[in-house]
Amino acid sequence: MTTQRRAPEVWREMGLTDAEYARIVALLGREPTDVELGMFAVMWSEHCGYKYSRPVLRLFRKYRESLEGAGFENAGVVPLDEQLGVAFKVESHNHPSAVEPHQGAATGVGGIIRDIFTMGARPIAILNSLRFGPLTEPRNRYLFEHVVEGIASYGNCIGVPTVAGEVYFHPCYSGNPLVNAMAVGVVPLARIVSARADVPGSAVMYVGASTGRDGIHGATFASETLGDDQEEKRPNVQIGDPFMEKLLIEATLEALETGAVLGMQDMGAAGLTCTTCEPTSKSGTGVEIETSLVPTREADMTPYEIMLSESQERMLLYVQAGREEEVAQVFRKWGLNAVVIGRVLQEPVLRVRHRGEVVAELPPDYLTTQCPTYTLQADEPAYLAEAQRLELESVPVPSDMNEALLALLGSPTIASKRWVYEQYDWLVGTQTILPPGAGDAAALRVRGSDRGIALTIDCNARYCYLHPYRGGQIAVAEAARNLACVGAVPRAITDCLNFGNPQRPEIFYQFEQAVRGIADASEFFETPVVSGNVSFYNESEFGAVYPTPTIGMLGVLERADDAVGMGFREAGDVVLLVRPAARPADAEPHFGLGASEYLSVVHGLERGAPDPVDLPTERALHRLLHTLARRRLVRSMHDLSEGGFAVALTECALAHGVGVQVDLPAEAVDHAPRPDAALFGERQTRVILSAAPQHASEIIALARAHGLACDTIGATGGERIQIDWQGARLIDLPLTRCREAYEGAIPRWFST
Amino acid sequence: MKAGVIVFPGSNCDRDAYYALRDELGYTVDYLWHDDARDLRNYGLVIVPGGFSYGDYLRPGAIARFARIMDSLRDYAARGGLVLGVCNGFQILCEAGLLPGALTRNIGLKFRCMPVHIRVENAETPYTRRYRQGEVLRIPIAHGDGRYVCDEATLQQLRANGQIVFRYCSPDGALGEAWNPNGSIDHIAGVANAQFNVLGMMPHPERACELLLGSDDGRRLLQVG
Numbered sequence: 001m002t003t004q005r006r007a008p009e010v011w012r013e014m015g016l017t018d019a020e021y022a023r024i025v026a027l028l029g030r031e032p033t034d035v036e037l038g039m040f041a042v043m044w045s046e047h048c049g050y051k052y053s054r055p056v057l058r059l060f061r062k063y064r065e066s067l068e069g070a071g072f073e074n075a076g077v078v079p080l081d082e083q084l085g086v087a088f089k090v091e092s093h094n095h096p097s098a099v100e101p102h103q104g105a106a107t108g109v110g111g112i113i114r115d116i117f118t119m120g121a122r123p124i125a126i127l128n129s130l131r132f133g134p135l136t137e138p139r140n141r142y143l144f145e146h147v148v149e150g151i152a153s154y155g156n157c158i159g160v161p162t163v164a165g166e167v168y169f170h171p172c173y174s175g176n177p178l179v180n181a182m183a184v185g186v187v188p189l190a191r192i193v194s195a196r197a198d199v200p201g202s203a204v205m206y207v208g209a210s211t212g213r214d215g216i217h218g219a220t221f222a223s224e225t226l227g228d229d230q231e232e233k234r235p236n237v238q239i240g241d242p243f244m245e246k247l248l249i250e251a252t253l254e255a256l257e258t259g260a261v262l263g264m265q266d267m268g269a270a271g272l273t274c275t276t277c278e279p280t281s282k283s284g285t286g287v288e289i290e291t292s293l294v295p296t297r298e299a300d301m302t303p304y305e306i307m308l309s310e311s312q313e314r315m316l317l318y319v320q321a322g323r324e325e326e327v328a329q330v331f332r333k334w335g336l337n338a339v340v341i342g343r344v345l346q347e348p349v350l351r352v353r354h355r356g357e358v359v360a361e362l363p364p365d366y367l368t369t370q371c372p373t374y375t376l377q378a379d380e381p382a383y384l385a386e387a388q389r390l391e392l393e394s395v396p397v398p399s400d401m402n403e404a405l406l407a408l409l410g411s412p413t414i415a416s417k418r419w420v421y422e423q424y425d426w427l428v429g430t431q432t433i434l435p436p437g438a439g440d441a442a443a444l445r446v447r448g449s450d451r452g453i454a455l456t457i458d459c460n461a462r463y464c465y466l467h468p469y470r471g472g473q474i475a476v477a478e479a480a481r482n483l484a485c486v487g488a489v490p491r492a493i494t495d496c497l498n499f500g501n502p503q504r505p506e507i508f509y510q511f512e513q514a515v516r517g518i519a520d521a522s523e524f525f526e527t528p529v530v531s532g533n534v535s536f537y538n539e540s541e542f543g544a545v546y547p548t549p550t551i552g553m554l555g556v557l558e559r560a561d562d563a564v565g566m567g568f569r570e571a572g573d574v575v576l577l578v579r580p581a582a583r584p585a586d587a588e589p590h591f592g593l594g595a596s597e598y599l600s601v602v603h604g605l606e607r608g609a610p611d612p613v614d615l616p617t618e619r620a621l622h623r624l625l626h627t628l629a630r631r632r633l634v635r636s637m638h639d640l641s642e643g644g645f646a647v648a649l650t651e652c653a654l655a656h657g658v659g660v661q662v663d664l665p666a667e668a669v670d671h672a673p674r675p676d677a678a679l680f681g682e683r684q685t686r687v688i689l690s691a692a693p694q695h696a697s698e699i700i701a702l703a704r705a706h707g708l709a710c711d712t713i714g715a716t717g718g719e720r721i722q723i724d725w726q727g728a729r730l731i732d733l734p735l736t737r738c739r740e741a742y743e744g745a746i747p748r749w750f751s752t
Numbered sequence: 753m754k755a756g757v758i759v760f761p762g763s764n765c766d767r768d769a770y771y772a773l774r775d776e777l778g779y780t781v782d783y784l785w786h787d788d789a790r791d792l793r794n795y796g797l798v799i800v801p802g803g804f805s806y807g808d809y810l811r812p813g814a815i816a817r818f819a820r821i822m823d824s825l826r827d828y829a830a831r832g833g834l835v836l837g838v839c840n841g842f843q844i845l846c847e848a849g850l851l852p853g854a855l856t857r858n859i860g861l862k863f864r865c866m867p868v869h870i871r872v873e874n875a876e877t878p879y880t881r882r883y884r885q886g887e888v889l890r891i892p893i894a895h896g897d898g899r900y901v902c903d904e905a906t907l908q909q910l911r912a913n914g915q916i917v918f919r920y921c922s923p924d925g926a927l928g929e930a931w932n933p934n935g936s937i938d939h940i941a942g943v944a945n946a947q948f949n950v951l952g953m954m955p956h957p958e959r960a961c962e963l964l965l966g967s968d969d970g971r972r973l974l975q976v977g
Contacts, residue, residue: 152863156894157804159764243762243807335761425865425894427959428802430768435966445964447771561964 001358003031014041014217015224020372027366035304035352035360039367042217042270042308043277046536049371052502053534056512059519060529076531077119077192078492078554081449085189087121090129090182090457090496090552092535096237097150097179101143105150105179106240110312112183113160114266117249118315120193120256121185124429125444126155127457128165128181129496129550130420133174135412135749140169143177145750150240151181152423157242158249162424163432163442164455169412170462175540180496182457182552186446193256195265197279197287197318197344202262204276204289204342205324207331208248208314212297214238215271215310225501225539244313244336251334252315258330260323267314273307273367275316276342277350281364286349289342291359303354318344378513381506387466390594390608397674401646401730404602404676406741408643409650411601415745416654438565438655440485440639445560452560454488456553460642461546463610466595468510468547470612472517477613477684478641479553480525484622485637485687487562487629488555493522495532495551500544502536510547511536518549524615525622527553562629566638567655571717573635574696575652575660576689577645577668578624580617581709587611591672592681597642602676613684617708621685624706633695633702640686645669646679646723646731648688650738653721659735662714663724678725690716755779755797758825758841760786760816765802765838765958772958773799777974786819792828797976800825800841802894802956812840812855812897813847822848834878834976835950839895842942842952851945851952852910853902859935863896867966868933870941870955871921874914877948882972888925889918889969891955893933898954900936900943910943918942918953 011021014037024032024040032040046052077085093108109126116123128151133140144167155162160183197204215238255261263283265275272294280287291303297311319327324340331338345351350367352360398404408414421436433452434443441456458479464471480490495518500507522529538545557563568575588594594608628634636655640648645664653660669678691699696712703710721738723731757769766783773779784790784798786805792798805816816822822844829835829850837845845851858864867890875885883889902910910916918941920932932939934954942953957970 149862156863156865156896157762157764157807159803241807243804243809246762246764246804422866423863425863427865427892427894427956427965428764428768430771430959430962430965433964 001033001361003033005031011037015045016041020044023372027370028362033360035307036362038304038308039273039360042273043367044371048270048274050534051371051373052376052536054373055375056515059515077187078530079189080446080451080453080556083188084446084449085187085192086184086453086554087116087119087187088182088184088494088552088554089115089531090180090494090550091533092496092498093179093181094176094498094535094538097147098177100237101146102150103237103239105147106154107238107312108179108181109151109154110240110242110245111268112181113158113245114268114315116183116185117252118193118195118264118266119187120191121187122253123160123183123185123249124431125184125442125455126160126162126181127455127552128162129457129459130165131168131170131173131178131548133171134169137174140174141749147177147179148420148423154240154242156425158246159428161426161428161432163426163444164436164457166458167417167420168461170546172546175542176538176545178498178538178545178548180550182494184455191256193261193264195279196263196283197285198283199262200285200344200346201321202344203319203321203324203340204287204344205317205319205327205338206294206341207317207338208336209241209244209311210295210297210337211301211306211309211314212311213301213305213309216305216308225537238310238312240312247334247336248313248315251331251336255327255330258323258326260320260327261317262320263318265316267316269310271308271310277364277367279318280350281368284348286345286347286364287342288345288351288353291352291354293339293341295337295339303352303359307352376502376508377505378509379505380509387607388609390590392590392593395603397676398602401675401679402733405646405650405731405733406737408598408601408647408680409738410741410745411597412745414597414643414647416743418743419746433560433563434486434565439563440482440566441555443486443557443563450559452557452563454483454486454555454557456482457550458482459548459550461548462595462606464514464549465546467609468513469517470610471547472514472549473521474610474613474684475549475551476518476521476525477618479551480527480622481618481639483553483555484625485566485639487564487626488557489626490525490527490553490555490622492554493527493529493551495529495549496535497532498535498538498545498548498550500539507544514547514549521615525619558630564629564634564637565655566652567636568652568658568660568690568716569635569656571658573690573716574693574712575662575714575716576691576696576699576710577686577713578621578689578703578708578710579668579686580614581707583670584612584614591670591677592644592683593677596644596680596682598644598676598680610682611684618685620706620708621687624703624708625687627702628699633699634689634691636690638688640683642682644680644682649723650721652688652690653735654739654742657735658716659718659720660714660716661722664713665711666726668711668713675725675730679723679730753779753796754794755799756782756784756792756795757799757801758784758786758821760805760819762805762807763801763803765956769799769801769958772961773974776961776971784821786821789820790824792824792833795833797834797836798825798828800835800837800844802839802841805840805844813843816844817848826850829950832947832949836879837952838956838958839954842954843897845950845952850950851943852906853900853943855897856899856901857897858899864933865894866933867892868955869921869923869931870918871925873916873919877917877944877951878976879951879973880917882975886925888921888923890967891957891960891970893955895954898934898936900940902937907938913946915944915946916940917944917951
């Protein structure tokens with residue numbers, strides 16, 4: 001092996017600190033080789049090593065571990081019934097998408113899909129959470145259009161439906177959009193595959209696409225702040241080949257049927273390095289590979305490049321000795337590479353040879369568990385106390401509430417995302433019961449089970465900015481509520497924690513507080529965080545993004561056809577509002593206007609704090625909604641979120657073009673003293689229901705039995721939306737005008 | 753009834769077609785691998801499913817038409833066997849010369865996935881005889897290259913022979929640009945060959961076989977037995 005002393009610039013360039021380099025030298029007892037240094041740099045990046053976030057993420061672990069053995073696999077598989085389990089995970093692809101939106105987003109989908117079928121699960125759904133700067137900026141329109149196109153081109157081609165998502169627009173995402181992709185798969189519980197290398201002598205088999213020079217140091221790139229050298233970073237972005245991925249899905253699932261595959265991991269961040277060191281480290285074994293056997297796109301690739309390449313659509317399999325050919329044949333049938341490049345060793349050593357010569361040799365643990373962790377300083381941000389103050393008296397009440405409602409409906413964050421989801425194939429697989437736009441969450445049947453699943457992804461980043469702890473709690477509460485609104489029981493969480501540079505104490509404060517909020521709510525709702533991803537350094541010349549801990553959540557429908565949509569179905573139904581029986585003791589004095597979309601869109605203010613969520617009341621609501629769906633008592637359920645009551649009601653009406661008249665009782669809006677607070681205040685734990693009139697009394701009785709209040713507030717019918725409050729008609733609009741504002745807000749920026 | 757579903761690398765509606773035919777229509781169904789030449793005589797229906805055959809990086813269907821199974825399919829069709837091409841399958845049948853015309857990029861240049869309405873223009877084909885002439889069906893589309901084009905002479909011929917089997921329309925059956933999701937000439941959503949045993953269509957009948965998924969209007973189309 002050739003090792004040498006090198007100048008500090010070499011490791012600093014790779015993102016390692018001087019102290020980390022010294023630690024490497026101390027661990028090895030010598031200078032690392034070039035290949036080893038590259039391997040350390042990627043594995044010790046925040047992206048792979050979680051060196052800054054790990055201490056805080058322990059908050060999730062305690063609760064999750066208490067469930068393992070009780071049916072929850074450590075791979076993050078949630079049992080659906082006796083036979084089947086659901087695997088799901090969310091991951092960010094923010095930086096690649098900022099630089100090369102189409103490929104960045106496409107490979108984000110490809111990567112998370114591989115995480116799913118690597119567990120032996122057939123991918124059945126994709127969701128995504130997207131955040132951009134305002135559409136008024138051409139660069140943001142470019143990013144938005146091409147991110148959507150990238151997701152569509154990849155997801156549609158591999159035949160996995162994109163069933164739900166969210167899109168927010170805010171100046172904090174200019175220059176650093178967030179692209180979080182979530183994938184969901186179904187696996188027979190008896191056939192879950194882990195990323196392990198337990199058996200010495202088993203073969204290390206490389207399958208899938210050839211290795212190219214793309215994406216080298218991608219994980220390092222993900223672990224730094226985007227600078228003005230973005231254009232130069234374009235070659236760091238990998239290029240996706242969805243056709244190859246589709247073949248890989250089919251071939252991998254077919255290969256698993258042989259029973260000869262002992263372990264498997266996809267080559268995502270840190271490629272071959274990660275897939276050799278992680279499984280062996282977990283299993284306490286070692287591995288020896290020969291890089292010249294790896295199929296490459298170019299003849300002269302160095303072992304350094306081969307070990308660090310992040311070329312897409314590749315997997316590493318650990319195959320039972322003697323059965324290599326059986327497995328390889330399946331991949332060859334699908335026209336894919338399948339090459340044995342090494343063997344698992346008894347001794348815990350990761351040895352990399354290139355044409356026989358050893359170019360790296362070290363215990364796998366050095367790259368994984370020996371990654372240093374740091375407890376960073378957290379200081380309350382300077383802006384916080386000031387921004388939480390809101391003097392409502394200084395906010396004028398608009399003279400025309402119709403105009404205010406239309407402004408909210410036409411704000412791209414609230415407006416219909418039809419322009420987005422019509423570009424996604426949301427029905428391939430023929431399991432989608434509630435497609436995008438039809439319910440508060442997507443609902444799918446699952447072939448082979450009577451049960452169905454509900455899926456959502458959600459986060460209000462403004463809440464997290466103005467109150468990180470509550471924001472984290474509310475993100476979980478709202479995701480769970482979305483699932484309950486379609487009739488499902490919330491079961492588990494995957495999270496994608498998007499924050500700025502954690503080495504800044506105010507950012508780390510946001511992170512720690514938001515994670516605490518998520519952990520507390522998750523534990524209370526008994527919905528463990530089973531998988532997730534941390535994305536730091538989401539900053540650009542415009543500053544850090546708002547703290548955005550995106551919550552992906554899975555719910556279970558006892559019967560798939562229980563699923564309830566959000567839209568009013570027909571004229572003559574009663575409309576009810578379910579809410580907490582009492583205001584929380586610690587409620588803000590802003591009647592839901594603090595941190596609201598209304599305050600931002602109509603008054604240009606981002607102030608105040610979101611109302612707290614009372615977790616016991618929230619859980620009672622989830623149970624009530626589940627009961628209503630099971631007993632088939634309701635025709636629609638929709639929760640109040642951005643834009644408050646008036647926006648939610650309008651969405652119910654627009655879904656199937658059924659008008660509505662309501663009279664909003666004072667107690668239903670916490671006796672708000674002003675009409676804008678009554679209409680647009682954002683209050684937690686509230687849901688609008690519609691039902692056949694004969695069910696109203698039973699629904700109200702059930703709500704009371706759950707400790708909640710429920711009022712009949714109006715009826716469906718006609719072609720207008722009318723809202724009365726304290727004897728005044730605040731809102732009176734034809735559906736057509738609301739639809740124009742709601743459906744037109746996004747397409748108007750794109751000519752075709 | 754025995755039906756076959758062709759599987760190309762990159763087909764992704766093969767499983768949907770398989771389940772619809774097996775579970776909803778009660779057929780015996782086989783997958784037919786693209787690289788195998790097969791005698792298809794025993795099949796009552798062969799579906800060329802949707803997807804992205806061979807990735808469709810060149811032009812949809814342009815490579816699939818050279819697959820071994822396509823020779824078998826040509827023989828089968830020549831003997832009067834029923835061949836239904838859906839979405840990518842329609843594109844492949846056009847590329848293979850089994851159907852007239854071609855499918856090009858949608859007029860808006862975007863992939864579109866949504867339920868659309870189509871009108872039965874010829875209720876006397878083996879696929880449509882369970883529908884009324886002029887009946888409006890609600891069936892989803894999901895494609896980026898669904899704009900049907902052909903030359904004027906072909907169009908005249910299609911009209912004269914009744915080979916235009918489906919047209920995009922409003923929920924009430926009216927024709928108009930607003931109801932045509934991809935800019936197809938003459939609002940064409942599906943065409944048959946002159947013998948009416950080969951049908952190609954962009955909307956997905958296999959996705960419309962159960963009310964749970966929003967519509968079962970496609971079911972009767974698959975009842976060809």
